[in-house]
Amino acid sequence: xxxxxxxxxxxxxxxxxxxxxxxxxxxxxxxxxxxxxxxxxxxxxxxxxxxxxxxxxxxxxxxxxxxxxxxxxxxxxxxxxxxxxxxxxxxxxxxxxxxxxxxxxxxxxxxxxxxxxxxxxxxxxxxxxxxxxxxxxxxxxxxxxxxxxxxxxxxxxxxxxxxxxxxxxxxxxxxxxxxxxxxxxxxxxxxxxxxxxxxxxxxxxxxxxxxxxxxxxxxxxxxxxxxxxxxxxxxxxxxxxxxxxxxxxxxxxxxxxxxxxxxxxxxxxxxxxxxxxxxxxxxxxxxxxxxxxxxxxxxxxxxxxxxxxxxxxxxxxxxx
Amino acid sequence: xxxxxxxxxxxxxxxxxxxxxxxxxxxxxxxxxxxxxxxxxxxxxxxxxxxxxxxxxxxxxxxxxxxxxxxxxxxxxxxxxxxxxxxxxxxxxxxxxxxxxxxxxxxxxxxxxxxxxxxxxxxxxxxxxxxxxxxxxxxxxxxxxxxxxxxxxxxxxxxxxxxxxxxxxxxxx
Numbered sequence: 356x357x358x359x360x361x362x363x364x365x366x367x368x369x370x371x372x373x374x375x376x377x378x379x380x381x382x383x384x385x386x387x388x389x390x391x392x393x394x395x396x397x398x399x400x401x402x403x404x405x406x407x408x409x410x411x412x413x414x415x416x417x418x419x420x421x422x423x424x425x426x427x428x429x430x431x432x433x434x435x436x437x438x439x440x441x442x443x444x445x446x447x448x449x450x451x452x453x454x455x456x457x458x459x460x461x462x463x464x465x466x467x468x469x470x471x472x473x474x475x476x477x478x479x480x481x482x483x484x485x486x487x488x489x490x491x492x493x494x495x496x497x498x499x500x501x502x503x504x505x506x507x508x509x510x511x512x513x514x515x516x517x518x519x520x521x522x523x524x525x526x527x528x529x530x531x532x533x534x535x536x537x538x539x540x541x542x543x544x545x546x547x548x549x550x551x552x553x554x555x556x557x558x559x560x561x562x563x564x565x566x567x568x569x570x571x572x573x574x575x576x577x578x579x580x581x582x583x584x585x586x587x588x589x590x591x592x593x594x595x596x597x598x599x600x601x602x603x604x605x606x607x608x609x610x611x612x613x614x615x616x617x618x619x620x621x622x623x624x625x626x627x628x629x630x631x632x633x634x635x636x637x638x639x640x641x642x643x644x645x646x647x648x649x650x651x652x653x654x655x656x657x658x659x660x661x662x663x664x665x666x667x668x669x670x671x672x673x674x675x
Numbered sequence: 676x677x678x679x680x681x682x683x684x685x686x687x688x689x690x691x692x693x694x695x696x697x698x699x700x701x702x703x704x705x706x707x708x709x710x711x712x713x714x715x716x717x718x719x720x721x722x723x724x725x726x727x728x729x730x731x732x733x734x735x736x737x738x739x740x741x742x743x744x745x746x747x748x749x750x751x752x753x754x755x756x757x758x759x760x761x762x763x764x765x766x767x768x769x770x771x772x773x774x775x776x777x778x779x780x781x782x783x784x785x786x787x788x789x790x791x792x793x794x795x796x797x798x799x800x801x802x803x804x805x806x807x808x809x810x811x812x813x814x815x816x817x818x819x820x821x822x823x824x825x826x827x828x829x830x831x832x833x834x835x836x837x838x839x840x841x842x843x844x845x846x847x848x
Contacts, residue, residue: 438830445835561764565793583793583823590795594764645831646796652830 371514397447433478479513596621755785762798
């Protein structure tokens with residue numbers, strides 16, 4: 356059962372096209388862009404430079420009517436991609452009632468580590484929840500000439516709909532993000548080592564904890580700029596523990612492989628804000644969760660969860 | 676290097692000092708909080724309508740904050756506030772009081788964050804809220820050099836809030 360590409364329900368339309376040639380690429384991309392131009396929707400093409408040229412040639416005189424960005428400039432890491440998408444949405448959102456934001460997206464996979472590939476694959480899945488209610492159409496292009504087969508296979512699990520030959524059909528392999536996050540690519544959290552640095556803290560220790568975070572990161576070879584990102588993140592996590600917990604918590608620092616890890620726990624459990632894999636994920640438009648959103652922006656990986664009635668925020672920072 | 680790591684199971688002990696410094700792990704002495712605090716309600720520096728000012732940068736709120744000092748000064752040209760130090764859980768209420776008082780001033784409100792080392796999510800929200808409280812036609816002009824605080828303002832989308840302008844914001848759309 357397939358429908359025409361122009362059929363779109365309200366809310367997110369997150370579709371994927373697997374293509375193997377320039378012709379197939381354009382056969383999916385150009386109708387997607389044209390549908391936006393007809394309705395005066397904002398259209399953004401976040402594709403590599405070579406394919407930008409391809410699109411421009413295909414669009415001809417209309418090439419100047421849409422926005423272009425390099426995928427790298429449109430969010431260097433998955434949380435930054437979410438922020439960039441949200442920002443574009445804020446700045447361009449509905450020009451007309453019932454309008455949609457359209458993003459043509461070609462994720463970059465070359466040169467990425469397995470961990471980064473996992474993180475970007477997760478983003479593809481999580482977008483379905485995070486932007487689920489937004490009137491946004493995202494068409495992701497997977498070019499089998501440059502994308503490894505394993506990643507192409509995952510795209511059928513992360514996109515609810517597939518595009519082929521101008522027709523859209525539901526993906527048989529689609530997995531809901533809440534289920535997907537326990538799938539084979541789960542980044543996982545190693546247990547805390549036996550001798551981490553740190554200890555319990557209360558409200559009066561927040562400044563000391565920040566100083567220790569900076570000093571520890573610098574000793575472990577983290578650049579000053581990244582160490583200051585950690586300071587911000589640790590400050591938010593500890594302040595959250597003080598504000599939403601019983602006023603005390605614990606903070607631990609250790610290093611593992613090429614990552615510095617900081618874990619902040621408090622006894623607030625899940626009584627307060629919804630804690631889970633998506634906590635602090637949606638770009639917050641209200642007050643709640645803004646701190647965690649920024650923490651996600653600044654750290655390379657963040658895991659937020661509840662263990663034994665304690666809220667655990669584990670922040671990872673790559674040491675380069 | 677002879678570090679002593681605290682044990683995770685111990686519990687009960689306080690946040691431990693920097694093991695790299697070689698000092699014993701003990702809480703740092705800190706000044707008494709209430710005594711060192713500034714007057715609870717900041718007062719504006721004397722200000723004349725012509726823009727001149729007896730004290731161009733008069734301190735209106737000071738908090739001893741471990742070794743980080745938090746300072747709010749009133750500025751006359753342009754009229755506004757200048758913050759020094761960290762805007763965090765401890766100092767946010769002072770920043771909030773000063774900004775609340777400044778919301779009623781004439782003209783655009785200029786806030787100089789050049790000397791701010793850290794601003795937390797609450798502080799960023801405070802800036803957005805302050806802009807929202809300004810009367811129609813007035814702007815919150817943030818003076819932030821490129822760097823960490825500018826980046827945080829952008830990440831938190833404070834710069835795209837209505838009536839917020841980031842000064843010299845070349846890299847901020």
